[in-house]
Amino acid sequence: MARLNGTLSVGIYSVLVFMTQRLLWPLTSLGETLDQFQRFLASTHRIQNLFDTKPQMVEGQKPLPTPIQGEINLQNVTFSYIAGTPVLKGVSMHIPAGETHAIVGATGSGKSTIIRLLLRFHDPISGQVTLDGLPLTDLSYSALRGAIGFVSQDVFLFHGTVRENIAYGKPDASTEEIEAAARSAEAHEFILALPNGYDTIVGERGQKLSGGQRQRISIARAILRDPAILVLDEATSAVDNETEAAIQRSLAVVTKGRTAVMIAHRLSTIRDADKIWVLENGEIIESGTHDELTSQSGLYAALWRVQTGATSGLIST
Ligand SMILES: Nc1ncnc2c1ncn2[C@@H]1O[C@H](COP(=O)(O)OP(=O)(O)O)[C@@H](O)[C@H]1O
Ligand SMILES: [Mg+2]
Numbered sequence: 001m002a003r004l005n006g007t008l009s010v011g012i013y014s015v016l017v018f019m020t021q022r023l024l025w026p027l028t029s030l031g032e033t034l035d036q037f038q039r040f041l042a043s044t045h046r047i048q049n050l051f052d053t054k055p056q057m058v059e060g061q062k063p064l065p066t067p068i069q070g071e072i073n074l075q076n077v078t079f080s081y082i083a084g085t086p087v088l089k090g091v092s093m094h095i096p097a098g099e100t101h102a103i104v105g106a107t108g109s110g111k112s113t114i115i116r117l118l119l120r121f122h123d124p125i126s127g128q129v130t131l132d133g134l135p136l137t138d139l140s141y142s143a144l145r146g147a148i149g150f151v152s153q154d155v156f157l158f159h160g161t162v163r164e165n166i167a168y169g170k171p172d173a174s175t176e177e178i179e180a181a182a183r184s185a186e187a188h189e190f191i192l193a194l195p196n197g198y199d200t201i202v203g204e205r206g207q208k209l210s211g212g213q214r215q216r217i218s219i220a221r222a223i224l225r226d227p228a229i230l231v232l233d234e235a236t237s238a239v240d241n242e243t244e245a246a247i248q249r250s251l252a253v254v255t256k257g258r259t260a261v262m263i264a265h266r267l268s269t270i271r272d273a274d275k276i277w278v279l280e281n282g283e284i285i286e287s288g289t290h291d292e293l294t295s296q297s298g299l300y301a302a303l304w305r306v307q308t309g310a311t312s313g314l315i316s317t
């Protein structure tokens with residue numbers, strides 16, 4: 001027994017030391033637990049906020065009438081990302097089913113924005129976009145996006161095999177279907193030359209492949225689903241001339257029998273398009289076939305002269 005006379009027996013002292021040691025850890029970890037609990041509360045709060053966010057766009061319910069034709073219509077479309085700075089100003093475009101149309105214009109003129117509206121990543125502020133006569137706002141996302149194959153400006157490949165990357169939009173595709181898509185995209189040959197062919201791992205973001213190879217894999221991915229509409233946003237911007245020629249050959253094949261919308265910097269890529277739309281600062285300033293536009297003295301003719309080296313660079317692109 002401890003007495004209040006300033007002495008402590010050896011037994012009591014040992015018990016005290018023992019108890020202190022036993023209690024130290026629980027007390028320390030209690031602090032940690034409290035800390036973690038606070039963090040958990042903060043994170044849950046943020047996740048809850050995300051769940052509570054209402055989508056700005058309301059998905060439509062309708063499917064597309066089959067067979068899908070692929071007729072696109074933009075009627076007087078105005079759009080801005082930031083209020084007060086319009087990116088598209090009254091754009092009207094009609095793309096009949098089965099035709100190949102091109103959009104050209106300087107960087108920042110709004111080309112990719114037109115594509116984003118077509119895929120309904122945003123809604124126009126005024127005007128309307130229709131597909132086969134139906135406003136995009138009426139269509140379900142699966143109907144709309146299922147009808148469109150999209151090769152974007154920045155190709156995204158996953159860490160996985162070439163085969164998996166091509167089949168990404170159609171996981172149940174057979175080997176024959178995958179190879180046929182790769183052939184149409186002029187990718188089959190180079191894939192076979194890879195160390196493990198279709199089973200080669202492409203690396204994080206496809207880093208083991210060249211820009212042109214990634215591009216052709218993403219074209220194969222887009223056409224595997226056999227979409228009614230094919231959209232290519234600068235699919236040939238980052239490739240050498242030889243690869244461009246290969247992609248060009250593949251595009252001639254894959255745009256047959258479907259509507260195609262192409263954005264290209266190199267005008268040689270799109271000279272065979274049924275119609276070319278020239279965009280400047282969010283407005284369509286010219287449209288027509290390559291021959292029609294080059295015979296006028298507008299922006300397209302000027303760009304064409306620069307790109308073919310017919311002037312000494314007085315006009316900059
Ligand atoms: N998410 C965004 N937020 C704000 N501004 C954007 C966004 N995306 C594009 N913009 C602006 O919109 C304009 C058109 O961009 P974009 O359609 O990508 O042009 P293009 O494809 O013709 O180069 C540019 O001025 C660009 O800076
Ligand atoms: Mg763009």
